[in-house]
Amino acid sequence: MPTTIVPRVIALDTDRLTASLPRGYRARPFEERDRAPWIAERNTWYGLMEQGSAEEWRIWEAMSPDDSLLRLVVEDESGRIAAMADVSNGGAFRHPDGAQSGGVSVARPDRGKGIASSLLAVILDEAVRRKAPRFLAGASAAHPDSLEWAAKRGFREIGRRIESYVELASFDPSPFSAGVDEVRRSGIALRTIDEILDGRDGESRERFIRALHDAEKPMWEDIPWATPTPHWPFERFRQIAFESGQMISDASVIAYDGETIAALTTTGKRESLDGYTWMTGVGRAYRGRGIATAIKVEALLRAKAKGLRAMLTTNDEPNKAMREINAKLGYQLLPAHVQLEKPLLH
Incomplete structure (x- = not known):
């Protein structure tokens, strides 16, 4: 650590x-x-x-x-x-x-x-x-008194981020097996970051990290954020994802079409019991083919094999496509995080 x-x-x-x-x-x-x-x-x-x-x-x-x-x-x-x-x-x-x-x-x-x-x-x-120009805060939808207090002081709701989790002991991949097999038959290879980096030297490792950052950027830009949230710079991405010791690399899955990164789901540590999905995204040219479900299933299976208790994730409320995938995978909803904004006068 x-x-x-x-x-x-x-x-x-x-x-x-x-x-x-x-x-x-x-x-x-x-x-x-x-x-x-x-x-x-x-x-x-x-x-x-x-x-x-x-x-x-x-x-x-x-x-x-x-x-x-x-x-x-x-x-x-x-x-x-x-x-x-x-x-x-x-x-x-x-x-x-x-x-x-x-x-x-x-x-x-x-x-x-x-x-x-x-x-x-x-x-x-x-x-x-x-x-x-403005102050951003938040409160749980389970705490209406906090939301009422904030509203009286000039805050307004600008969005909701919805956290959910799936208990891994009871996760059953069998309903999704045919879809995952179809993705693989289409030529898409699913590999963990641990497998990808195994045996690579420093230069080759650096090329992969940069390629992953570049592939993630347009996926990030398509997230329906409540407030503009630029994709993080490469150095910050590398430090947080690959140098902090917090990524679970053998439960982070990359989908390849040949040498092209078609999709990704990265997993981080949460306490000592759980995994947390940092980011799941599919390249614009690869959407609608079941790849997001396939990499999520693979990540859940890997996390379950590690003995983790649960996998958690957070989605912005307008991101219905990913929320629907998570619901099919058995994720249970937690109270939404209500995003609040107050304009400031100068």
């Missing part, structure tokens, strides 16, 4: 924020020791398949350090964390117009006291200082 790098977090004078909080609370910059207790609190808000860990949070931030990140916590007199807020330029997925992303969360015992409003004012002020 790569060395953990804790990204630098921008500090802020918190005295003014503390003065706006209810008596008995104080604000301070986020510290590394805050991860575990805050995750423990957040896990009480979500179902089992939506819960996380401090280590997973730490790994993802180490994969893509974000020097624009401002993160604050509010604690009570005992030192218990009551709330957290953050703002950044989007990190790995920066917005072309300079929009800032972030949010505010408050522990259940501390809600209804004005803490969230005080935190929101601070991070919106910071976004305005950065000359951001």
Whole structure:
């Protein structure tokens, strides 16, 4: 596992924020020791398949350090964390117009006291200082009170991202076998990234990574994102996908038509039990031939053989084609992540 790098977090004078909080609370910059207790609190808000860990949070931030990140916590007199807020330029997925992303969360015992409003004012002020035209946030569709709170403060819904999962122990590939065989008979070869890279030297490995990045770009551009999300630069792609240690390369499947990458599905680690589909895409000239289903089935079989518990994925709501494929494969829906936007005045 790569060395953990804790990204630098921008500090802020918190005295003014503390003065706006209810008596008995104080604000301070986020510290590394805050991860575990805050995750423990957040896990009480979500179902089992939506819960996380401090280590997973730490790994993802180490994969893509974000020097624009401002993160604050509010604690009570005992030192218990009551709330957290953050703002950044989007990190790995920066917005072309300079929009800032972030949010505010408050522990259940501390809600209804004005803490969230005080935190929101601070991070919106910071976004305005950065000359951001808008602020992007989100909330679970399972938390209508959060959505109502945001709407009252000028946020509007701009999209929904739908997470789902399939339990691998019960996944049965037999209903899809004929379709997968037909794809193979058409001349499409299905190979894992682990198989593709086996025995390659550094130069050959680099050529494959670049070819994969180039093949992914038009697929990425066809995703119906709620807000413009440019394809990540090659160096960032290589670092996150191939140097972070988080890809499950023997459950990441590439479909080849000769030497041409026709489709791909890449899988990353999620905690120690599950896999997570990072990206599934099919080249524009190869769509409508069942290739997406074939590579998904192959990836699920590989993940099941590894003893993983589940495979998770996220799709934008308008991406009906992929959502229908996942439904046929037995994926179960989790509450949607509602994407929110607030225009900022300067």
